[in-house]
Amino acid sequence: MVEPGAERVGTVAPFIRIEGVGKRFGSFRAVENVNLTIDRGEIFSLLGGSGCGKTTLLRMLAGFEMPTEGRIFIDGQDMAGIPAYERPVNMMFQSYALFPHMSVAKNVGYGLKHEPMTGPQRADRVREMLDLVQLGPYAERRPHQISGGQRQRVALARALARAPKLLLLDEPLAALDKKLREHTQFELMNIQEKTGVTFVVVTHDQEEAMILSSRVAVMDKGRIRQVGSPTEVYEYPASRFVADFIGQATFFDGVVRSVEGPVAGVEVGALGLEVQARAVPGLVAGQAVTMALRPEKIEIMRERPEGPNVVAGAVEDLGYFGNHSIYKVRLPGGEILSVLSANARRVGESGRVAVWEDSVWMRFDPAAVILLTE
Amino acid sequence: MPGSDLAPPSGPTDSPRQDGPREGPHEGPVARWFNRRGWSDLITGIPFFWLFFFFLIPFVIVVAMSFATRSPTSPPFSFGLDGGLLDFRSYARLFSDQLYIRALGISLWMAALSTVLCLLIGYPMALALTRLSPSVRTIMLMLVILPFWTSFLLRVYAWMGLMGTNSWFNRGLTALYNMVVPADWALRSIQMMNTNFAVVVVMVYSYLPFMVLPLYANLERLDMTLNEAAEDLGSRPWQVFRDVTLPLSIPGIIAGGLLVFIPVSGELVVPGLVGNPSNPMIGRVISDEFASARDWPMAATVAVALLVLLVGPMMAYSHFENRAQTRREEAP
Known part of the structure; x- marks a missing residue:
């Protein structure tokens, strides 16, 4: 057992530690015995086909699902029993989940309502985030009045507005067409570099995982099959499954x-x-x-x-x-x-x-x- | 005629593309008209036909009747008896006789009260329905609709039995009341029948499904990931409800509200059976004018007044719906 706080002392203490995490829905095991560490500032991808448990694992990090076994630590803090609204984590949803009855600026500023900030501070932060994703001129539009790519960027700005320690991205590029996807991949990497926030990305698209990530975890049937850099999992797959799934x-x-x-x-x-x-x-x-x-x-x-x-x-x-x-x-x-x-x-x-x-x-x-x- | 010179049934592989609708070789002009335009004309024509004959014409008759003069003829009204073609005396009486204004006021007040109570009870019900597992939800929805399958009158009579001074329900409530209040004010029974209270109770009971069903339809369509997004951004469950669910369910609240408010304000049976006969609601007044007083012009005038009062909110609703519709269509 590591004493509380001891993680902070060593420089190698991982930012996110997932220890023996499992999740069962009735008799179905969605996630089984996952052990992972993710460093600060990484873009870490969870890669796998549908039903492999990657989304469930992401939702456990967000706090929408609680693990049936194991523990999750974020920045040294045990997340057991901490609801989603109290976690230093924000999520960009696959469907973007923008509030249709709010303007782009209100969407981006929504999470700031719960921060101890004054009105002008909030407005500044919203403007800063909109500038980051180059959507300044669209602040007063409603989500249905902007394009799919712009909506994706609103979702990103909204998730980053509260300066989370960890940003979760659920299939961030799946809804974009091919050209836009390529452009957005690099934009995501730039934004990650600028903000320094740790990204955990769920994707079924191996190319997306390879280009974006510093490390990839390949998942199958609720288990992690291999963790490594994109080069490692591609050039040195550990199993036939990984060799077949990637490339x-x-x-x-x-x-x-x-x-x-x-x-x-x-x-x-x-x-x-x-x-x-x-x-x-x-x-x-x-x-x-x-x-x-x-x-x-x-x-x-x-x-x-x-x-x-x-x-x-x-x-x-x-x-x-x-x-x-x-x-x-x-x-x-x-x-x-x-x-x-x-x-x-x-x-x-x-x-x-x-x-x-x-x-x-x-x-x-x-x-x-x-x-x-x- | 395309296709008429083709050999009988040939597979799609060996026949060239057939453009346009397939027509038989011996098709008459009527059949051709029907195939080209008639079908869509007929479909769109039915509602027009229906509304014209069963709404517009009767409505014009009622409006015309409201400007007629009462007479001992059959039907008991005629036009132009006292010089002018139109008789405005019914409208004058509408504003001068306290009875009508009061009845309208009571009706609208009771309708508003019933609508608010239906909303307060129906909203949590509808919300709970959307959170149930599909199989349980089907059963619960059945239970919401089930009362419609028994006679409305029978259900009102059941309430009359419950609220009567000798019922177990009344005695139980009386006992509860007597436990709480000082002995000096003890009651032998609670007067429930023939009060506005009874009217509201039965109205809320009867019209609750009309609130629950449109609300459920609205809430069920809402994207649950919006709730998760709000929670993820730091909102507690009640804040998620306030910021996301409630504003997005306004169309459902309006739809349910109108479906309760409009019929309740014109309700005749419930106030007649359980209400206080000395504060009649407007439905009762119209019925009395027609049947007992045989003053058809006055009855028509009151009906027109009620209609005008109800058309206001309805117009507001359709305006709101249209705006929401355009907003949806604007979305790419």
Whole structure:
């Protein structure tokens, strides 16, 4: 047990500590045994499909749901039994939940009613927040008189107005169209940098999580499957689930034949060769593993290249995306391998690497192979 | 005619696109008219037809009657008996005879009181209904509507039984009263029947569903995340209610209020059965003028006066609704 207040002494004391938190609705376990620490000033994402428990976890941080087990500390303070209206936490709702009967300025100023401030101070703060999200001229509009992107920014300004210690964002970009979403992602990051508030973001969109966050927690069936930086969870997934959920990957079953220093030889039946792969700790010969290959880590060419990890195949399907193309290549064993090839040069009708039914060669680096022992 | 030269039923894959409505080859002009415009004309025409024959014409007759002169004919009024075509004496009496003004005043007061009480009882009921689980909610809504399935008169008679001086209800209330007040003022029974109190009790009881249902429909549509947003921004539950739920339920309050206020102010049966006969409400006055006094012009005049008093709030309501409607439509 850590004594109350002891967290503040060490510089490494986490800002948010979630200890063995679980939530049950009747017999359904929405969240199970979640342990997490989040540092001050982080943008932390909870990533997962629908029903994975990410929203329930967010609502427990906000105080709308109380954990059935475990404890949540925010800035050293135990949140047990503290209602939402007393927490130093504000939330930006997925639907934005703007009050339709109040102007933009009244919406932003709503939370300030409960702060010990004078009228002019409140008005200044509202103006400051509206300027932060560049909505100054819209102060007197009603929510239905502004666009979806503007409403999103009103919601953000309203949630930040009380200077919360923690800002929760529930699918902040889901309701925006693609172009606006890209723009808003960077705006969110800028605002986070300016205000220094810790953000916890719930999202089902892996790209959104990757771009926004300093760290990502991948959730499935109420449990956290992996926590790490975007690079870690993408390049070094801990399980097949994470490798599959984040980005694309083709999976092969294999057996470890040899481990020599940093390189492991893995026999993969479907490829008909012993793949050279970067070894992971604890790997032993004879062990069954799953190998994952990301499409962009594979080179595709017409001539047989030199070196290890070379496979032959025939192009089964081809998708042209403009900046890149995706090849679905049928391997001799019948499996389909996805390969992504950047269209670095301008593609003419005959300028592609390969078209349907062409025989091709593929090569991948040993360091690009993801070995999963789980 | 498109489609008439096509071979009989062909699948969508081998027939070219068919534009416009499909018409049979032997369609007569009436059928064609019906398909083109008639259907929508008919649908929109029904309410116009209904309102014209069952509201506008009777209303014009009543207004005309209010300017007629009472006469010993059948029907008992005629026009132009004393020179001028229109007779304004009924209106003069409306303002000079205390009876009418007083009856109107009592009616509006009772209606206002009943409406406020219905709101105070109905609002928490409607709010509670929205918070129930769907299965329980269905049962509770059924219970709100259930009284409509028994005769209105029967329910009023039941109240008469309850409020009579010898009922268990009255005796119980009397006993409670006697426990609280000094023995000198002890009562043998409480006079409930034939009082305004009885009228209000029965009116509130009878018209409560008309308050609860529109309020429920309004409150049920409100987005619960707005409440969470307000709570998240530091508002305690009662502040959330004051700042979010209450202002957003004003349309429901107005709708329910009018549905109670308007029928209660013209109510005839309840005051007739349980009310005080010496302060008649306006419904009673109109009925008496028509039936006992056979002064149809006076009855029509009082009816017109009541209508004018009620149209005011109704116009205000429709104005409010229109504004809310435009506001909703403005939303992108």
